[in-house]
Amino acid sequence: MIVVTISFLFGIYWGRYLKDIASFFVINCCVGIILYLRNKMSLFLVFFTLAMFGFGYINYCENRYESFYNLTDINMELTIVKEKNESKYNYIYIAKGKKGIYLELYFSKKMPKYKVGDIIFVEGEYQEPKEAKNEDNFNYKEYLKQKKIYGSVKINQCKLIGNKKVLNKLGKIKNKLENFLKERYSKESYEFLNTMLLGNTMDSEIKEMFSKSNLSHILAISGMHISYIVLLVDKVLKKIKTNKKVKNLVIIILLSIYLIFIDYPISATRAIIMQTISLLAFCLNRKDNFYNNFAITIFILLL
Numbered sequence: 001m002i003v004v005t006i007s008f009l010f011g012i013y014w015g016r017y018l019k020d021i022a023s024f025f026v027i028n029c030c031v032g033i034i035l036y037l038r039n040k041m042s043l044f045l046v047f048f049t050l051a052m053f054g055f056g057y058i059n060y061c062e063n064r065y066e067s068f069y070n071l072t073d074i075n076m077e078l079t080i081v082k083e084k085n086e087s088k089y090n091y092i093y094i095a096k097g098k099k100g101i102y103l104e105l106y107f108s109k110k111m112p113k114y115k116v117g118d119i120i121f122v123e124g125e126y127q128e129p130k131e132a133k134n135e136d137n138f139n140y141k142e143y144l145k146q147k148k149i150y151g152s153v154k155i156n157q158c159k160l161i162g163n164k165k166v167l168n169k170l171g172k173i174k175n176k177l178e179n180f181l182k183e184r185y186s187k188e189s190y191e192f193l194n195t196m197l198l199g200n201t202m203d204s205e206i207k208e209m210f211s212k213s214n215l216s217h218i219l220a221i222s223g224m225h226i227s228y229i230v231l232l233v234d235k236v237l238k239k240i241k242t243n244k245k246v247k248n249l250v251i252i253i254l255l256s257i258y259l260i261f262i263d264y265p266i267s268a269t270r271a272i273i274m275q276t277i278s279l280l281a282f283c284l285n286r287k288d289n290f291y292n293n294f295a296i297t298i299f300i301l302l303l
Contacts, residue, residue: 005295005302007047011054012302016062024055054302068101068150069128078103079164080118082263083171085201094149095120104144104152111158116171119162124155170261174198195219199262222267226275229258248279266301273297 014024028048035044078095081102086092091107093114105122107114114120129141129151144151177198181190195202199221202210210219230251237247255272262268274297281288 002291002295003043003046004050005299007050008054008299008302010047011051011056012058013054014051015055015058019059021055024051057303065145065150071126073124074103074126074153075121075123077119077121077161078105079167080105080114080116080120081167083116095122100148102147102149104149105155106152107155107158111155112160114158114160115163115168116174117164117166117168118160119164121159121161122153122155123157124153127152127154167260170257174261192219196221196225199265199268220267221262221265223271223274226255226268226271229255230275245283248283252276252279270297270301273300 011024014020014027018024028051031047032044035041035047076097078097080093080095082094084092084094084104086109089109091109091111091113093105093107094102095105096102105124129144129149131139131141178194178200181193181197185193191202194200196219202219207219233251233254234247237250242250255275259268259272274293277293277296278288280286281293
């Protein structure tokens with residue numbers, strides 16, 4: 001699995017940053033000659049196939065973005081997957097369309113407010129993300145690409161056509177927890193718990209305080225937090241004397257729900273995928289291997 005991931009990563013890197021198919025084939029030929037002289041031709045075939053797949057995959061993704069950037073108007077069905085902090089004049093949402101297209105939606109506050117899980121049909125003006133004008137400046141377009149967001153839409157008309165019940169219920173539970181924390185804790189404590197437990201964005205002033213103290217890394221839901229959750233659930237299930245395989249499956253389900261709940265931050269996604277693979281290995285009576293788990297996780301994240 002390590003070879004598969006490295007090959008795929010090589011193809012993605014070459015297609016994303018170097019974009020020269022001629023030099024890509026030259027490098028592959030050199031690798032092929034080296035492996036042929038070492039009687040590892042089968043390894044070369046794996047490397048070449050996966051590298052080509054990675055190269056083609058990243059170019060396909062780039063072409064999808066570029067073709068979408070040519071649009072001026074949007075008319076499509078979308079599902080709201082996240083409510084962002086509202087601005088003075090707008091409600092802001094992240095919505096998912098068909099084929100994994102994500103868009104940032106801006107609704108006037110004169111329009112109805114929607115919830116996570118609502119399925120809507122929108123008409124609006126599409127705005128392509130802005131690129132950095134200078135080389136060292138922050139590139140907002142690339143930042144959105146990392147989150148698979150194709151741009152923003154200023155909504156002119158919107159019609160509610162249904163909802164996804166699971167997402168809707170999770171959104172309601174999240175809102176209730178936010179309100180619970182807000183009512184019972186000070187602003188600083190609320191912002192900290194809201195970020196640590198629910199994966200929401202922290203107030204900029206408080207975030208700056210953590211940054212100056214070199215503690216901003218603890219705000220990201222990551223492996224440490226996931227380990228605590230697993231240990232807590234494990235202890236609870238031990239008290240009710242649950243079969244270990246059943247216990248592991250319950251933990252996997254709860255981690256999957258929590259990942260949806262906190263809206264897939266990359267650090268938590270990586271930790272949960274690795275934890276899931278490790279738990280599944282036990283359920284399938286397979287030996288757990290950290291390096292293979294890590295390689296599989298990277299491969300999944302790259303897709």
